[in-house]
Amino acid sequence: MKTKASWLKRWWRPLLAYVILIIPSLVIAVGYVWLLITSFSTRTEGLRSLGWTLQNWRFLWESPFGPRVPSIWQVTLNTLIMSLIMTLIVVGVSSLAGYALARMKFPGRKGFLSLTLILHAFPSVTLLIPIYFVLLWIQKIPLIGSGIPLIGGFGYNTIGGVALVMMAFQLPFGIWVMKGFFDNISWDMERSALIDGASRFKVWWQIVMPNIKPGIAALSIFSFLTAWNAYLIPLTFTSGRAGRFSVLSLYVQNFISESVMTEWNAVAAVGLFQLIPVVLFFLFTQEALLNIYSGGRKGGV
Amino acid sequence: MRLRGKLAPYLFLSPALIVITVFFFIPLVMVFILSFTDLDMTNIGRLAWWHPSNWSLENYVKIFTNRFFPKILFNTLMYVGLTLTLFNVGMALLVALITTHINRRVGFAFRVLWLLPRITPVVVYIMMWKAMAGPAPMGIINAYILGPLGIGNGEYLLNTHPWVFVILVNGFIGASFGMILFSSAIEAIPKDYTMASKVDGATTWQTIRYVILPMIKWPLLFVTTYQTLSLLTSFEQILLLTDGGPRLYQTEVWALTAYHRALTSYFGNTQWGYGAAWSVILVIIGIVMAVIYLRVFRFRELVEEPRIDAL
Amino acid sequence: MEIRLEKLCKYFGKVKAVDKLDLEIKDREFVALLGPSGCGKTTTLLMIAGIYRPTSGYIRFDGQVVNHLLPKERNIGMVFQSYALYPHMTVFDNIAYPLRLKRTPKRVMRERVQRVADMMGIGDLLDRRPAQLSGGQQQRVAVARALVKEPAILLFDEPLSNLDAKLRLRMRGEIKRLQEDLGITSVYVTHDQVEAMTMASRIAVMNKGLLQAYGTPEQLYERPDTLFVAGFIGAPPMNFIQVTFTKKDDGYFLEKGSFSLRLPEEKGRLAEENQAPPQVIMGIRPEDVRVVPEGGDLRAEVYVIEPLGREDLVTFRFDDEEIRALVPAPFRGRSGDVWGLELNREKLHLFHPETQCSLLRRE
Secondary structure, three states: OOOHHHHHHHHHHHHHHHHHHHHHHHHHHHHHHHHHHHHOEOOEEOOEEOOEOOHHHHHHOOOOOOOOOOOHHHHHHHHHHHHHHHHHHHHHHHHHHHHHHHHOOOOOHHHHHHHHHHHOOOOHHHHHHHHHHHHHHHHOOOOOOOOOOOOOOOOOOOHHHHHHHHHHHHHHHHHHHHHHHHOOOOHHHHHHHHHHOOOHHHHHHHHHHHHHHHHHHHHHHHHHHHHHOOOHHHHHHOOOOOOOOOOHHHHHHOOOOOOOOOOHHHHHHHHHHHHHHHHHHHHHOHHHHHOOOOOOOOOOO | OHHHHHHHHHHHHHHHHHHHHHHHHHHHHHHHHHOOOOOOOOOOOOOOOOOHHHOOOHHHHHHHHOOOHHHHHHHHHHHHHHHHHHHHHHHHHHHHHHHOOOOHHHHHHHHHHHHHHHHOOHHHHHHHHHHHHOOOOOOHHHHHHHHHHOOOOOOOHHHHOHHHHHHHHHHHHHHHHHHHHHHHHHHHOOHHHHHHHHHOOOOHHHHHHHHHHHHOHHHHHHHHHHHHHHHHHOOHHHHHHOOOOOOOOOOOOHHHHHHHHHHOOOOOOOOHHHHHHHHHHHHHHHHHHHHHHHHHOOHHHHOOOOOOOOO | OOEEEEEEEEEEOOEEEEEEEEEEEOOOOEEEEEOOOOOOHHHHHHHHHOOOOOOEEEEEEOOEEOOOOOHHHOOEEEEOOOOOOOOOOOHHHHHHHHHHHOOOOHHHHHHHHHHHHHHOOOOOOOOOOHHHOOHHHHHHHHHHHHHHOOOOEEEEEOOOOOOOHHHHHHHHHHHHHHHHHHOOEEEEEEOOHHHHHHHOOEEEEEEOOEEEEEEOHHHHHHOOOEHHHHHHOOOOOOEEEEEEEEEEOOEEEEEEOOEEEEOOHHHHHHHHHOOOOOEEEEEEOHHHEEEEOOOOOEEEEEEEEEEOOOEEEEEEEEOOEEEEEEEEOOOOOOOOOEEEEEEOHHHOEEEOOOOOEEOOOOO
């Protein structure tokens, strides 16, 4: 029986929900629309373009800063390589550590797990100074310190170095995520492999890892995104926005200066250039990322 | 063979242990020592900072007697508290709940939208917000909302209400983390529970309150813990948005102060020692909070014993 | 391969899962570990496999202590309740996995896998993935994988639990025949006493981590040592009735309320020797209770009739007690009728109410 009161109660609830959802979402949406419009305009007032142009995008085919500053494509390549190296190492190290923490018995196990969470409390800013020294020290190591083609090595002011630091800060989260996925693997399957004759390492590599693909995918995407957008760490550990090892977030800074008038519209264009591949990639891999928590177990142990 | 078996767990952990030692522990020890020295860009190379004779508590005294110390502390607590409850947990939960109860495709589209702030390069993201907050006639909020309503006189909103924007900017980024975890967890709840609830006659709100929320307790606790720590140590956005201003120390938070002191020459020569002291206090606060969270939320119980003894 | 368990204990924290277990399994024997959930049978099996480390005690294979040996060094094959097949590999790769780990040459591997697969009747499924197979087929793959390395010991952990009744029946026979043909020492864990009785040459009954009895199916059925074993083995389960045990001039009697039963001389004497207290528990199986229209050892009222097809299981009530009898179908009585029950004297069991041990033991 629908009384007037209950009828009233029913309709405003969903409406409220939609309002709560839509208003902040609108804020975000408007911001990005503005970004898009700005990148194709000479100037904007609010959301209105004062003149359409492609000039902002000219960095794609000519370097606006002269020959000594790397082109957008070089920078993009740097960013890509750095992100790939970082992702690869994060997934590798996290999988190894996560497996040990999830599936092996050893003293200090619980302590280590708590440690990975506490590590996240270490502010990156705190550690930037000493890590600078650490990287300088690594640079002195022959061969891998500095001098590997393409990435420049793993010391200070190299792609490898930046990748290492980014990887380190992503590690606590990575270990937690992989541990979560390992928790959902059937114990019987591992036991069977051990009885079949596999060493613990073989069990990890041949049996468990192939069944963790959603976890690997999720962590890879997350890590890659973090690396692609990195700003502070590359800023601190390379020679800067115009350097040989600049990455996209730094490159943008070239358009923002104190002395000359800032070309905000070009900034918008470069920003979109950095953003769009990610959005497209994400749209294609959505399932993996959104399932970062889930993992069911069907019967058995 | 036996020995190798016993070593196996440690071998698995060794890459992680090496990374953690090199990039966390050693730097932490260094920072700790540095905080007792007055190493800066002028005396690097000359100062034997590792020598105890050069150590003193001077930096810490400077911090506690700094006249902006209370303000910075207050700012930090307010920033973390508000952003966490309003966005990182609050909006995250709301968005997750709502998008899992409407049409799947539409819900998914909303979640992608909310992820955009996190995947946008930070410089561009901040620039976007500056444009939103800009003075009339360029600023969007002024032009389309405040202007027509006749509120204010079209000034640069970052100057008049910097805190609103600091929280908004960080909040939108932070919310997406919780949103992903919560929505995955909600969708992982077996449908039997929600169906039983409906059969029992519960409204959607009641189902949420009595069935769904208890079942996502662990992600809730994890997100709260993790995001508290994230907020405590984040400052990139604030750096780019207001750089602690516009008025003196108006939006300065602790992490930003540490960065300013240690890595910029804004306040004089890049003072590594002094900046390190600020950092050390931040680390201690962070670790204490993390330990408290671990205890209160009993994370140890989350850890299951392994069911294989063989090494 | 002979297996010997000596004073085997396993603690999980404070919980005692297995308590001082002593067991010997002869070469080529098929032994069942039988008991309810949580009795420690799977834990014992996993200790034999080397997955769990005993807290104390020894496990010997052919006299050698193997406690410290890794599972892969023990030359065993194991079949799990959940089959534990590797979902990302084909059936062929699943079965071949143990051989691959031993770096067996490809040709030999292919030959042995095909042979074992044919033996298990899945020779034509080698290219499929586990997810594409039915439960019964998956189970055969699991068995094939256990057999392919020609192990010295086979371990089964409730392998038939996830199959439907008909398939279970068939697989029971097949596994039993397989084991007979191959002659591999086998240990089979189950909670289903029918499985244990039909397949094993000896059954070890466990409860709460302790060994209750160890004997052939016949021994356990005819001469159970404890109340637990008596009640666990045999379906429908044994009836237990509290009675008074008295020795009179003309013999030994069991009495309760309206009925009085004269014990065979030998049983009475044994009970006396075993210090039977005045109150004892009498056990009689439903199949040893005969229903007669007139007379009988006691009169009881029909409570419920359950048709089982070939027989009817009738529950009777008398003096607050219930007693079940198996009657050839169809039973002509109805609820409420009073009938006479005759108890087969030779098949009576007596148990001590506190120790729960059989009072008819011959020491």
